Amino acid sequence: MLFADLSLVDEFQTELDEIKVNQAKLHARQLVILNQLERAGVSSRSGARTMAEWTATRLDIPAGTAKELVAAANRLGRDPWLFDELAAGRLSLERAMATVRLEATEAPMSVVDKSFELELAAVSRLTHKYRRMNRHDERRVFADRHFVIQPSLDESRWRMWGELPGKDGRIVDQALSERADEMRQLPGGGHFTQGQRQADALVGMAQDSLSRSHGGVDSAGGPEGVVFVDLDLANGSGGELGAEVEYGPRVGPNTLEELLCSGSVQLVGLQDGKPAIASGNTRTIPPAVRRFVAWRDGGCSVAGCHSRYRLQPHHIRHRANGGDHDPENLATLCWFHHHVAVHGAGFRLTDEGPPSCRQLIAPQRYRGPPEG
Template identity: 40%
Template sequence: MFSTATTELPLLEASTDALELALGGTQADIDRARAAQLVLIAELDRRQTNTGDGYRTMGEWVAARLDETPECAKALVQTARTITPPIRTALEGGDIGYARAVETTRLHMSGVDDALEIGWAHDIAGLRRRVAAQHRLTPVDEIDSYENRYLAMQPNLDETSWRLWGQLPGYDGRIISKALSERGDQLRTEGTTLGQRSADALTTIAMDSLDNANGECSTSTLVTVFVDAQDAAPSNGRKGVKIDGGPRIGSRILEAILCDTTIETIATTTTGQLIDHGAHRTLPPEIRRTVLQRDSSTCVIDSCTSTYRPEVHHIRPRSQGGDHHPDGLATLCWWHHHIAIHGLGMTIDPSSPPQRRRLLAADRAEPPD
């Protein structure tokens, strides 16, 4: 047996066959060590060690003690509990590897008597498919899939972006997947990836939910903007502007807020001294209603027929002196307003007809300081 002798081989001079043999030897070492772990875990499990140490399950205890992934720890515990004597003998004798022992044990537990023989016909991935096909969801599995459900969200350091991940029971996952896909298709399909559509869909579903909870449209939601005047003024709002709750925002988001929201501004000096404050609707509600009425609450971008969450946009940005005259305002669907214009930085061609607006590509150049 080569064992872990790879480190002693003159690596560059060794033949490929010798390296392959050595690699196989290291795997045999790992398999033997896993076999030993199965014996130890079975005994620790019998002693209910996890309960004594305050862990809900043996899997969690193993994950913590071995610094292993939850999946790996769960497989160790389940295999330790259910491995049959023939499979154990095959693993300890080096006839099968650890991964094969895990899957063969699963196949046996799913009701296949001669799992070891049947297993030989498949590679590990094939074995897994065979187990999945055999698998009937037991009440315990079902409860497990609910108990392990979670959804996590984490912002990056300055909250300019968030990561989401989690695990859902099968049926719930299907519901969410279907809802996101249906909403995503309503918003916009050309030029967006499936992932981008799902992200937009989730955001708008959340906005709908907030609207329903507050009994008002989010376009009139109060946003508090904190402005550090000494930082914000010389940088055109690219520094020194924050919204309530912490996230730093750039000039684009600030423009979106100024476009169609009710804001409360709190301007301070760098030392925190209050120099100005006030709440005001960025767009008077009667003008907003007039524009929506004029455009039949439908997006005015050429060939867009969306009526989803219509918002009123200032064609000439507020920061460049755009006022609230209806001629300078356009009804846009959520996607065109929030994503295309304020997100991707496109602008409306002012010379395009009012009911058939064209978009101009984003100017990616930084505005002068």
């Protein structure tokens, strides 16, 4: 909307300024009254638990706003200069409260004086900077520490959240970030987000901890055992079979393929909910072949990768697609390239070239529609 008459804009601006002044004056009056009513014990007489609760109901405002108002009534009552500025309409209530909070820190008076030239957001940053944590605050933060990890109903995904005291949080953050930085970038310039790499880092750290407590035995992908496959479903799904790890999380075909790579899993096919067939030792890579492949590759097979972290055998042609334990079909991969890049993100390892110098192909390059 365009004003034909520019003097109308000036008029509106002047009116806004007047409203601001009046609002401040009304707030000052409101605070005086709240203070008096609190002293008279109005909240307990009317059945409210606190003065803030009474104020929220009486003024029909959110609980947080009411709490701020009551706090302002208490604090500004003890600061005559700030109160007078508010009552004269020279400061807004928000500015007066921001100043009270800054004064309550150990900020020098010169900083408080200068804060009147700053925006409100900058004043609250200053307040955080000067706020000293006392023993009581510290204990409360320590007592509030917690961590929650919770599976979805079918355990196909887990959520986690929590809160840590400052120094402890920094330790976890630094460890996760350093670990995430070790995660290599993907071929073809692709990369995972920082959040994805930190998630991988967390899993890696947990695995290291487990294998330390289990005598250094690498179980390549977590605790394993028996995997149940519903044959009725599997037969109609063209190999896209989901499976259930015994007493464990429900897994999809990608995880199943990874479990089968490790060769330490027994498959049990279920028909009508009863075991119909069970895989025998053929599922296990013969130890001699396993050792030969590890020796032949001398580390991760991916060209340019020098990682020796949790080296695992991988079936280039997946077991589910009829791939066997022939050394030609096996390649050694580090945890990142095996767990994250291949079975997680869907990269494919080529079977061309020398065994210790293989390429990874990005999923879209072989899954995409043919160009015409």
